[in-house]
Amino acid sequence: MATFSELGLSAPLLKALTEMGIEIPSPIQDQAIPILTGERRNFIGLAQTGTGKTAAFGLPLLETLKADVKHTQALILAPTRELGQQIAQQLQLFAKYMPAIRIQVVYGGASIMDQIRALKQTPHILIATPGRLMDLMERKALSIKDISHVILDEADEMLNMGFKEDIDEILSHTPEDKVTWLFSATMPRDIRRIVAKYMPEAVEVAVNKGGEMNKKIKHQYVVVRESDKMEALKRFIGVHDDLRGIVFCRTKIATQALAEDLKRADVKAEALHGDMSQAQRDQVMKRFKAGTLKLLVATDVAARGIDVNDLTHVFHHSMPDSLAYYTHRSGRTARAGKDGISMAFVNSAEVRKLKMFERELELKFDKVMIPQSDEIGIIKLTQWAESIVAVKPTASTKQIEEKIEELFAAFSKEELVAKMITVELKKLSIDTKDLNDTRATNDRRDTGGERSDARRSVGKTRFFINIGEYDRIDNRELTDLIIAQTKLGTAEVVVVKMEERHSYFEIPEQHASNIPNDFKEFSFSGREIRVNRADQGGSRRDSGDRGGFARRDGGAGRSGGFSGGFSGGGRREGSGGGRRDGGSSSGRGFSSGGRREGGRSSR
16 A cells, blocks of 8 residues: 555645654545545545545645635535534644645534634635535625535435535535535435536545445444343443443433433443533533543434544444444444444344344344353452552551451451452442343333233333324334433333333333322323323223324424423434434434524524
């Protein structure tokens, strides 16, 4: 493979790369840079997350810019503010010895007036999220009519997040003789349409596709019940003392709840999601990059742009629906030549989805078992014993020595060691239950209220609720609804069965007495919701008065929602809801009541 100097880069760029410790180009850099520094032409670069795409387009872009030209020459579109900031930081490092080059990044969630003032300096390179760029264009705060280069970074992600119309609008304001460089991890049909419309005769380079995604990533899965996922995660943390990674959840509510559960279990973890302010997000990322956090619990949208090279694990607490999301998630680990593990927590029915992912991505998922309590105990006791061995004794007084001798005189050395180990094991509070789910059926196939008491989860109380599949709500959404209303943790609520007009869920029995009050005067879709213990007759009744309810068609809003966070017009982060920096144009889902990430009002 060639060196950067052999790729034809100029001395200022080579000097900056040397100081950054970057010596050998990655495959996408090796193939893209010679093309992009040569003849002006449209370009498509297909490579997975974490393979160095920023340098692949950033270095040749800096090489071709003209510092004496006064107008903005290049526009880089990124799906999220985190990725936009990351690109800006990287380009500024590359351009360290090109002081005349001005670089500016704009994104939603920050002061638009500050950004307008910064744009008066007329940057050579403008990095923007689509939503904020549209707002700035509407305010006539910038012009892109004279740009020579457009770069679409993480193009598949921008389409997943609902920016297709924005991209069309933005590109319509650019000159016809510009060149467009598109970089993406996957190449769905909508991106092919963009290529056909805006990028004639584009050169395409594809590296690290399918099974070559990143050979340093080990793809693993465990089959586990929903109610046991929290304990399973704790056990993997327990056997990997140096573990540092990201846990992906589908919704903001689940993300926040899981992070709080982990913190209660003394795991250094924080949530990252779209309802957090930019200052909160920056503080969490600062701690994560500094190594003071072991785990980041994030939604797909919020995790875009995270650039940390020493992550050992990515956990899929809930599996994504799309191949692109799985690819982007997994690419957070095994960076900079290091090894990494991408581990999926699935129920038995979701194993079929894994097999589909295997075929489409041409990779292999290895089944692993959740560590048993004795295994964790041995590891923890070994660490404890090593810490004792490492301690340097301080001088003790004769009085203390005599007291210790008096107290322990009746015991042998072996007995004293056994007692110390017993005390330490009690401190660990390790759950001895086998969490590995070996059933051949999904939890949702349980027989709900009709299942015998002997088969019910030990220590759990089952409840009936008159919300079911007729309400066009799925298992995960009902779980989030119950969590929001009861304020229980994600590991404490399990929907065990959904029928057409009602469902059954289980919670720890110590919380059972609170449930009636939690759902008192609670309404959903314009009707009163009843929640009864399943053993008190509620399970045999139908779902009650459905007055005021009309079946929704996909995406239609409810006239009411629920007070714990379900919003009629809301959209799940990353899968629904209008133009925004971190949303999507279709679908429906949950909102915790706050501003949507990068929403239209804050672009």
